[in-house]
Amino acid sequence: MRTVTLTYPMSPETAAEWAQPQVAALGQFDGLHRGHASVITSAVALARKQGVPAAVLTFHPHPKDVMGKGDYEGYLTPPVEKQEILASMGVDILYVIEFNEQLSRVSPQNFVSVMLLPLHIVTAVVGFDFRFGYQGEGDVEMLRKLGEGVMNVEVAPPFLLEGEKVSSSGIRKSLQNGNLELANSWFGRCYYLRGEVGHGEKRGRTIGFPTANLKLSAHFVIPTKGVYAVRVFYKDKVLYGVMNVGVKPTFHEGVLTPSFEVHLFDFDGDLYDQELKVELVSFIRPERKFESIGALITQIGEDAETAKKIMGYNL
Ligand SMILES: Cc1cc2nc3c(=O)[nH]c(=O)nc-3n(C[C@H](O)[C@H](O)[C@H](O)COP(=O)(O)O)c2cc1C
Numbered sequence: 001m002r003t004v005t006l007t008y009p010m011s012p013e014t015a016a017e018w019a020q021p022q023v024a025a026l027g028q029f030d031g032l033h034r035g036h037a038s039v040i041t042s043a044v045a046l047a048r049k050q051g052v053p054a055a056v057l058t059f060h061p062h063p064k065d066v067m068g069k070g071d072y073e074g075y076l077t078p079p080v081e082k083q084e085i086l087a088s089m090g091v092d093i094l095y096v097i098e099f100n101e102q103l104s105r106v107s108p109q110n111f112v113s114v115m116l117l118p119l120h121i122v123t124a125v126v127g128f129d130f131r132f133g134y135q136g137e138g139d140v141e142m143l144r145k146l147g148e149g150v151m152n153v154e155v156a157p158p159f160l161l162e163g164e165k166v167s168s169s170g171i172r173k174s175l176q177n178g179n180l181e182l183a184n185s186w187f188g189r190c191y192y193l194r195g196e197v198g199h200g201e202k203r204g205r206t207i208g209f210p211t212a213n214l215k216l217s218a219h220f221v222i223p224t225k226g227v228y229a230v231r232v233f234y235k236d237k238v239l240y241g242v243m244n245v246g247v248k249p250t251f252h253e254g255v256l257t258p259s260f261e262v263h264l265f266d267f268d269g270d271l272y273d274q275e276l277k278v279e280l281v282s283f284i285r286p287e288r289k290f291e292s293i294g295a296l297i298t299q300i301g302e303d304a305e306t307a308k309k310i311m312g313y314n315l
């Protein structure tokens with residue numbers, strides 16, 4: 001898959017370089033959940049049928065990251081993750097339009113004439129509630145009108161689970177409320193974080209549970225503070241463990257920035273500076289303050305047993 005960054009307005013040179021008959025799925029697509037997958041896989045299928053490249057046209061940063069007051073809560077799929085997942089879906093070209101204040105003021109008409117039509121998109125695939133242009137003034141009907149005669153518009157029906165529309169905002173809420181099960185079922189996979197292992201306070205090994213401290217590689221949505229059963233991808237290995245997302249109230253007061261500490265089962269090697277991808281399989285319990293270190297150690301032992309049972313580890 002090729003990734004191409006586009007800026008508004010697209011220059012004639014850029015347009016000439018990428019113009020070709022192609023099918024493109026349009027949207028923000030943060031999270032690449034099952035609703036997004038239904039839009040994107042229909043674009044890929046249509047492209048294959050027509051013998052043209054399958055493209056995804058998206059935006060970065062997220063409009064809320066640009067327009068907010070510096071309080072954006074993060075990405076479910078930061079750029080690297082988006083690329084990895086889209087490539088695995090069979091997408092050939094990922095166009096990333098740089099989102100900024102100027103783009104936020106572009107009318108739906110100008111967006112289509114300046115950014116879509118010059119690429120010679122033969123079919124645009126969008127979800128039923130796709131909105132675009134200044135204040136989301138453009139909708140599916142307007143897209144059809146603006147593309148008339150040159151660009152078909154295919155509309156994916158709502159993708160629902162138990163009657164609810166699967167959405168990025170719903171997943172964000174679930175992760176922040178400890179409802180990982182719902183988030184993962186809407187994703188159609190486990191939520192994951194990625195990062196390199198940094199140095200912690202080196203207390204873990206003294207309490208019998210050494211932990212790898214993950215420094216997140218991007219601005220991920222932070223799941224609620226607590227303990228998770230995790231599956232960890234390290235080089236070509238798959239490892240299992242428990243992760244605490246939190247501020248360690250047993251040892252500190254007033255820490256605001258959470259740490260991500262992973263204790264891996266039956267692993268004893270040096271992980272400093274290594275990259276880990278950590279899949280959150282199940283939420284075990286909220287983080288809490290213990291009266292003694294002994295009580296914390298007993299609880300971590302129980303957390304590990306719970307995680308092993310959940311993941312069928314060494315049974
Ligand atoms: C599975 C697990 C659960 C944990 N739960 C808590 C908790 O509920 N409260 C807490 O204060 N610390 C908790 N911790 C964090 C430990 O306090 C921490 O791992 C220990 O202090 C070592 O951290 P450090 O070596 O990075 O400083 C947990 C750690 C793990 C691995």
Ligand SMILES: Nc1ncnc2c1ncn2[C@@H]1O[C@H](COP(=O)(O)OP(=O)(O)OP(=O)(O)O)[C@@H](O)[C@H]1O
Nearest residue numbers: 027028029035126127129130158159166167168169
């Ligand atoms: N559940 C769904 N069913 C069908 N299409 C969807 C669904 N969710 C999103 N889409 C479509 O995918 C594209 C990207 O949408 P967008 O990223 O705004 O999704 P979202 O999950 O609804 O986000 P948010 O919750 O932040 O509003 C759009 O074309 C949208 O219509």
